[in-house]
Amino acid sequence: MSEPDGKYTAQNLIRVHGLRAQAVVRERIAEARLGGDVSGLERWQNVQAAIGELRQTAPSQTAPGQTAPRVSARG
Secondary structure, X not given: OOHHHHHHHHHHHHXXXXXXXXXXXXXXXHHHHHHOOHHHHHHHHHXXXXXXXXXXXXXXXXXXXXXXXXXXXXX
């Protein structure tokens, strides 16, 4: 999965699942690992990294008039 694809998937997961997005990705990583799906594991790890990057940059990317979502430090 290319970096833009991982970021797009991360954005969609955050939009759909909110703060639970990272937990959803961890579940997918575990499923890929258990199933021996090496490419799936890599894909979901890339999405997990993209979620982390998006959360770090979220406040600076907030549109005027909107507030950034609060992010738990627990990950």
